[in-house]
Amino acid sequence: MSDVTVDVRGIHKSFGPLQVLRGVDLQVRTGEVAALLGPSGSGKSTLLRVVNQLERADRGWITIDGELIGYRRSGTRLHELKEKEVLRQRTQVGFVFQNFNLFPHLTVLENLVEAPLAARRAPRGELLAQAHTLLARVGLSDKADAYPRQLSGGQQQRVAIARALALKPKVLLFDEPTSALDPELVDEVLDVIRDLARAGTTMIVVTHEMEFAREVADTVVFMDDGVIVEQGPPSEVLDHPKHPRARAFLSKVL
Ligand code: ADP
């Protein structure tokens, strides 16, 4: 076991001629929260997607809890992992999307049981019990049999968080988890993430909620144009940004 859960080194990613990630290095220590900030188009979502192997990097490497992702080492050579191995590795990373992405045809409970069942994590009975525990944790015990369309956006996002936890991931990635929500529903979702932070969940959270970032993040990471231009404790990066792009961005949003 290493005390760095997510180790990102020299990641490059282009889409055609567009260089979206241009050498990203990021370490997230076990039990810590990194808040990832930066202007639209700076590459934040792409970075999360590479960490969760929804995209493959062109260059660089990533380990999750010490395990190289996407590749197998044999001697000095790297071989791409087969899809089955990639899927296993992906279950170690929880992803919470801006738009919830629940399965619309499944109940809340079924949404929580389906993925771990497919990953053969445990017998169905055990997963059902776990699902009820997770629903209680996000304050939705009474919604087990509801369908996603019957829930508010805030409730759906809390289900999505519970679903991400159901696989017992080593790290949780959040991509602007509250930006699709009506303002009055933002806090109930941030409260859940706050509780997870207190419980020592390792997380990377892309957010525009600066006060939230200040409160929960151990490290604030500022990205601009495909690179991390500044990172450090919230009090340093948010209050005394050094990089001109970080300064300009923060003066607009704070
Ligand atoms: P952010 O999340 O910081 O707003 P993104 O990572 O979503 O930034 O996008 C960075 C850049 O990469 C943007 O210019 C975006 O249009 C482009 N991009 C993202 N995904 C793709 C893709 N699949 N194909 C082509 N361009 C993409």
Ligand code: MG
């Ligand atoms: Mg994005």
